[in-house]
Amino acid sequence: MLAEYHSFLHLLFxxxxxxxxxxxxxxxxxxxxxxxxxxxxxQKKNAVRKITVYAFFICIVSLFAGHWILELFGISIxxxxxxxxxxxxxMGWASLSSDQQENSDKNITExxxxxxxDISDQLFYPLTFPITTGAGTIxxxxxxxxxxxxxxxxxxxxxxxxxILAILFMCALVFFFYSHTKKIIEKLGANGQNIANRIFxxxxxxxxxxxxxxxxxxxxxxx
Numbered sequence: 316m317l318a319e320y321h322s323f324l325h326l327l328f329x330x331x332x333x334x335x336x337x338x339x340x341x342x343x344x345x346x347x348x349x350x351x352x353x354x355x356x357x358q359k360k361n362a363v364r365k366i367t368v369y370a371f372f373i374c375i376v377s378l379f380a381g382h383w384i385l386e387l388f389g390i391s392i393x394x395x396x397x398x399x400x401x402x403x404x405x406m407g408w409a410s411l412s413s414d415q416q417e418n419s420d421k422n423i424t425e426x427x428x429x430x431x432x433d434i435s436d437q438l439f440y441p442l443t444f445p446i447t448t449g450a451g452t453i454x455x456x457x458x459x460x461x462x463x464x465x466x467x468x469x470x471x472x473x474x475x476x477x478x479i480l481a482i483l484f485m486c487a488l489v490f491f492f493y494s495h496t497k498k499i500i501e502k503l504g505a506n507g508q509n510i511a512n513r514i515f516x517x518x519x520x521x522x523x524x525x526x527x528x529x530x531x532x533x534x535x536x537x538x
Contacts, residue, residue, distance in 0.1 A: 323473050323474075326481075327477040327478075327480055329525075330459055330477060330481025330482070331485065333455050333522055333523075333526075334452065334485045336519050337406065337454075338447065338488075338489065340489045340492040340493075341492055343489070344499060345499075347442060347496070350362075350437065350442060351363070351493070359494070360494070362435075363494050365438050366443050366447060367490045369438065369439050370447050370489055371486045373443065374485075377456040378460050378478060378482070381456060381457040381460035384457070391534075392462075393530040394530065396461055396462055396526050396527065399458025399527075399530075400458070400525070400528070402454060403458065403519060404523035407518075407519035407520030408516075408520055410516030411516045456478075463477070463478055
């Protein structure tokens with residue numbers, strides 16, 4: 316029982332740390348802000364609620380379809396763990412070594428959508444996909460799906476429930492930050508955002524390395 320509890324918490328932590336930089340609720344909120352700025356309070360709440368629901372379903376489909384896609388292409392779980400771990404390490408390293416902000420993307424978004432007050436046709440594309448949950452999120456969920464796979468059905472349910480909880484946590488962060496973008500811009504500041512991003516970048520690099528090492532061990536055990 317203690318081992319199962321430890322496995323649940325371990326995968327929950329990995330899920331949150333792995334998903335945070337690719338979803339990037341703070342950075343995405345700054346990009347989304349121009350779309351939401353001219354909406355009324357009720358319209359903004361409805362828009363944010365729909366974006367959050369869309370993001371949740373994209374993550375869930377990616378998580379559960381990932382296993383079947385791996386079987387379809389005949390890719391083993393350890394190989395996906397190694398490849399996904401390297402990808403996550405690369406994202407963490409890129410964030411650690413990057414000195415550039417997201418301002419250019421933000422400015423493009425502002426210019427692209429200035430003056431619009433009805434964004435119902437944009438809630439799924441591009442606001443949910445690819446701005447909130449893009450290809451990076453789907454890739455990470457494929458990796459987490461492989462990492463949580465277990466021949467024991469009970470262990471698989473425990474592992475999967477941990478990742479679903481991590482997805483729910485990320486969706487809650489998306490809802491919170493998207494709903495309070497104006498306050499975030501006023502209080503966080505560029506320096507505070509940069510410090511938070513560096514800390515999570517280091518954690519994501521470590522998580523990616525751990526997943527890759529687990530995959531390498533799995534490959535050697537096959538021989």
